[in-house]
Amino acid sequence: QKEVEQDPGPLSVPEGAIVSLNCTYSNSAFQYFMWYRQYSRKGPELLMYTYSSGNKEDGRFTAQVDKSSKYISLFIRDSQPSDSATYLCAMSFDGGSQGNLIFGKGTKLSVKP
């Protein structure tokens, strides 16, 4: 079993839809959780960052962490064609010397006008 599992999709939704992207993980020691967005032929860029359990909201984006279920989610409200990208979840044990990130394989999202 991989440490981080992410459904690769592809996921296609109409503009304005609510999108839910998810990752599951196996190691309960993960403390830091991130979502990266990667446009085609570009490097990943940090979208959201959360520590431990709970929710974090930034505009149309909400990141949710449920450590009891080892499950993290990214919700996109009122999705736009410009949200079309691959979304990668990432997590780490701590922010210091052991802070190497473990990535999911990414979910490719397409938002149709």
Next chain:
Amino acid sequence: NAGVTQTPKFRVLKTGQSMTLLCAQDMNHEYMYWYRQDPGMGLRLIHYSVGEGTTAKGEVPDGYNVSRLKKQNFLLGLESAAPSQTSVYFCAIKGNTRTEAFFGQGTRLTVV
């Protein structure tokens, strides 16, 4: 992806040739990483460095070497390129008190 510059952006190599990829940062971060990204495989860590003069192996280090002689630069070398090393290579940096990493734009390498 301000702060992380990868050189070159594209390269085609013949099997057996060697090359060096350069990652340069201007954010004074301690940690630097080299990843490769392949379809269906996600991002896989090749080597990383936690400071000037240090390097360590990641998940897929075979066939690659690295050096961090200066804090701002992290070099990835392929001594004898193989078609299996055809990939997109990303450099990333991270502060030693932070968790989030910042990526470069990538180097597309094709080995024929």
